[in-house]
Amino acid sequence: MINFSILLPSILNGLTTGALYALVALGLTLIYGVLHIINFAHGALLMVAMYLVYFLYKLFGLDPYLALLVVPAAMFVIGYVLQRTIIGNASHGRDENILLVTLGLSIVIENLALFFFASDTQVVDTPYAFDVVELFGAFLPVPKVIAFVGALLTALALWLLMGWTDLGRAIRALARERKGARLVGINVDHIFAMSFGIGIGVLGIAACLLLPTYYVYPQVGHGFVLIAFTIVVLGGMGSFIGALLGGFIIGVVEAVGGLVLGESLGQIGIFVIFILVLLFRPQGLLGHRA
Amino acid sequence: MRQLIILLAIFALIALTPLWLTSEFWLNAVLLTVYAALLGQAWNILAGFGGQFSFGHALFFGTGAYCVAVLQIQFGVNPWIGFVLGGLLGALVALAMGFLTFRYGLRGSYFALVTLAFAEVFRILSNSVSFTGAGEGILIPLDRQASQMQFTQLSSYFWLICAITLACFLTVWWLQNGRLGARMMAVRDNEEAAAAIGVNAMSVKLQAIALSGFFSGLAGVFYAQKFLYLDPSIAFGPAVSVESLLVAIVGGIGTLFGPLLGAAVLHIFAELVRHVIGDEPGLSMAVYGSILVIMVLFAPRGIAGIGRSVRSVLKGTGDAGR
């Protein structure tokens, strides 16, 4: 029988980890919701963002939280350019082709990282990395609590952006009706690339919030990419609130699963959820059947 | 019929390689190319004929590989029996996964992601249970006898993989020229229309995935017997899944010779890069990835597709179809 005093900290820990997962998933769900494509390179691009944060710290001593001013913008540009030059031209009418091209990109990006940076893991040593705060009798790392708040704020910001700005309105119009949007004079390629850029920009935020507690290596994205997919399908493709909720659920499942089944088997819960959701409720927990 | 003759001629030529190629290194390189063609052709059966893109073919490969290894070590089963059982178990796992995913109507990107997730589940499981040797992997004891499916000569391995690969290619030739294949392609192109004229789409897709899983499983068995070592990442990790789809896509999905072409081109490229830049980690995979991106962008129908387009332009028909 599992003691409640172990379970609660594990749940709280899961929630904070889940917030980080949700951050990664937010960009993915935005891209899916607008472009209806699954970006397989999401994990690899997260890795790029994390290396950016790491090198800014290493070379210029820039604190990961200050990097929030730079890295998301840089990632936005990368995302915008990728969509305009490569991903946007890949489909040839089949959505599998997008999956293939983004898979190809992730292979290239990861292996170039392996080539240039070797497979060593790198950490950012911040003075606050090991600070903890006590909450309901559980000790939580301060950076994870910050990430938790950051995830909520990012989701809120995205929601405001989509709901209350001209760009957001254009994006939503495009997500609903491509032909119509083109007819009323929306520059479709530009708006698609903006959406993709924003989705990748969110990865920049995730990287800045991740690095104080996490480490970076070329394959770091692997661990995140299937988890992010799981969250996106769980929360309903394209839903921000769904992504947050899905992130928390997955974080808790992973933490509690690890507690019950042991570290290596604990992860299985995520994939089982992924398969079950896709099979039985592909519209996600919050979505409606089409 | 012409294609069959060309196919047999090509394999006859390949099979002659050990007779003139004395370098073990290069013979091994050709062996790995033929092996890659097998992986690609197995994937091609499901994607090119069944119309389902899998991102998790390592699932079937790993099942076959672990099957032969575990049976040998835990139960003392002869690897030749394990060879057959490995293929059958690969097919069985494929059927089970196919039944679940097709029943609930998963296709396109969703199917791809689910196959990836299934492979991951198996990777984690094989990492956690003891009879697969868990994380340390499984070592098949050295016993170089043909009866143990271990050979002293590289050429014996070479001819074995040629035979398995030829069987797979003959299966695809048969599909291209038979009722089952015609039905597969009909389902691939339009499931509803196929059903209306009496095609049982579910059964056809299951047959495609079972055949695909069978040959992937055989590839796994060959890998296990050739390298005598397995661990969860080798067996169920993404590398095999990626190589399978890459070879088929580069060569040309849904074509008979595509996977052979794709395997040759990829391996030649990788060798070239290795010669020019050196054997750096990640480099050959980066080249593979770039080729995938370029192919999808500019030649989504693979090298075979380019060939057909060129031919039709030369003929001046303007029909790039066939």
Next chain:
Amino acid sequence: MLDVKALSKSFQGLQAVDNVTMKVAEGSIVSLIGPNGAGKTTCFALITGFHAPTSGTVHFDATDITNMKPHRIATRGMVRTFQIVQPFAGQTVRENIAVGAHLKIAGRRDALNKAQEIAAKVGLGAMLDQDAGDLTVAGRKRLEVARALATDPKLLLLDEVMAGLNPSEIRDIIPVIKLLRDEGVTIFLIEHVMQAVMSLSDHTFVLNQGKLIAEGAPAKVARDPQVIEAYLGKGMAKRMADQGAGSDA
């Protein structure tokens, strides 16, 4: 041969097909007509197993086939075509038709030969090696018929094979349908265009808003005030009758 009893289908509260009872006799050409959105295609989908009916039964050759899977129904000898043509694009016309032929023929060469024979019959003989995706609308409609025909059906359900064709193309396809019937294939066809059906069918059912509003010989049905109203709007039948009376006077 085909016996549809009290067939109904509702989609989320919307009654698409409402208590429809129809019979198709062997060796006849029967048509199902009605204005757009009357539920004709849904009827076909229910009969051929593509949708499950909410209530009612379908018997074919005295066997209950309600809720049977489409491919099994096709195997029994009842095959439909689609209003929105669905070629296997990327495959040739010959290969398309051969898929149908394979229902009864195992050998590839025999199936391809049969495809050639069928193609000639429906007027696709010159396009055998063309990509099915490159056919004109008329060509695709013929391909739909050819593919279904290749299965050697006893009953062929044709869903608007004439819609989208110009008058001369319609003139070309009508004899094809007649020929099929003469060869022993029973034909049940949906048409939106009434005139096309008149010359062709022995018996006509008229569907409006999911309900059967008339049936009988085409000439009789065409004079039915309810049918005229369904097609031309309320009051039209009366006005036409009045006009007729006026010109008589």
